[in-house]
Amino acid sequence: MTRVMVLLKVLVLGAAAPRVTASPTEHFNSTHRDAKLFLVVNPKMCVASGKDGACLPYFQCSKLGGTVDGKCSLGLGECCVFEKTCGGSSSARVSYFTSSSQDSTDKGVCALSVKKAENVCQLRLDMKKLKLSEPDAEGKCVDQYLEVQGVTSSSPKICGTNTGQHLYVDVRADDGPFTVAVVNAQDNPMSSWEIEVEQLRCDSPDLAPSECSQYYTGLKGEVQSFNYDTTESSRLQQNDYRGSRHLQETYLVCVRQEVGYCSLKWTAAENEDYAFTMTGNLKEKPGFPLFNSGTDELCEFTDYLIIAGGIIPDEDDPSSVFCGSQFPESVTSTSFQAKVVANEVEFGNDDIDNRGFHLNYQQEKC
DSSP states (O other), X not given: OHHHHHHHHHHHHHHHXXXXXXXXXXXXXXXXXXXXXXXXXXXXXXXXXXXXXXXXXXXXXXXXXXXXXXXXXXXXXXXXXXXXXXXXXXXXXXXXXXXXXXXXXXXEEEEEEEOOOTTEEXXXXXXXEEEOOOOOTTSOOOSEXXXXXXXXXXXXXXXXXXXXOEEEEEOOTTOOSEEEEEEESSOOTTOEEEEEEEEEETTOTTOOOTTOSEEEOSSEEEEEOTTOOSSOXXXXXXXXXXXXXXXXXXXXXXXXXXXXXXXXXEEEOTTOTTSEEOSSBOSSOTTOSSOSEEEGGGGTTSOEEEEEEEBOTTOSSOEEEEEESOOOSOEEESOOEEEEEXXXXXXXXXXXXXXXXXXXXXXXXX
16 A cells, blocks of 8 residues: 555656756757758758759768768758769759760760659759760751650750750659760760759749740840850861751740730840851851741741741731741740741751851830
């Protein structure tokens, strides 16, 4: 009986005793451990030496194959950057695929494998530097090109000079892992690349509309076709051609429509002879090709640019298809998309030295 009374007294005293709270130090350590766990699952982004990285604990950065480049603020770990070369792999939200001197001269495939993160709907490739072999005279990427593998959606092959360009690729639920590959059919010691590969979550504000290979934001900007280059291609010079060559690829260019703006005005870049050269023989002199400016049915058997319902000054009817070697004074459309069509449906062999286009856009208020 005495033992029972003692036990009951102990239980009562224990229940009535005040709850023990962790000391400030213990609380900090517990929170810090929780933060480390959170950072591994959903890290904050950081910038180090001009590259995007993830805030991770030091040991986790090393374990995942990253490189520490500075510290994150507020004690959120180290800024971990994932930079890979041929044969590398990454599961990071942002990775960098860079070339080495050996990568440029080896034949075969130089690739970065990217493990798909959760809830990813698109990949965005930013070409900080991309200089590969030029396409052939028909605009086909043969000797060397960049492509994205492991996705169901179509992705254009990109070659030539494309520094500063970007590419969006749609991702489906069952896609992945992804491969960002530079395919080398011929060695090119002059080629080099640095490509930022970002996995965009399905709720990201940076997502492009579906099927858009390029996506631009802002009230005004400039758009260049892939491999648009004002310098002359040494490869084409061997055939006595003076220009570079736009790629034989079909893709969609999109602009985000800003609030209060209802139309998009397109104009050719100023002071550039080749600012719009989709069609014709430019071997002798720009502006004197097979025909200067073509629209709609005139473009049926050549490469062209689609701007739906385009309004041209002093023209009675709208036009949607544009080709030739001169862009109209301006083209205004309620569509915020432009489609590049290069489908090898050419009439004869009259397309020579065509560089593509360099256009400016300006959003106009409703």
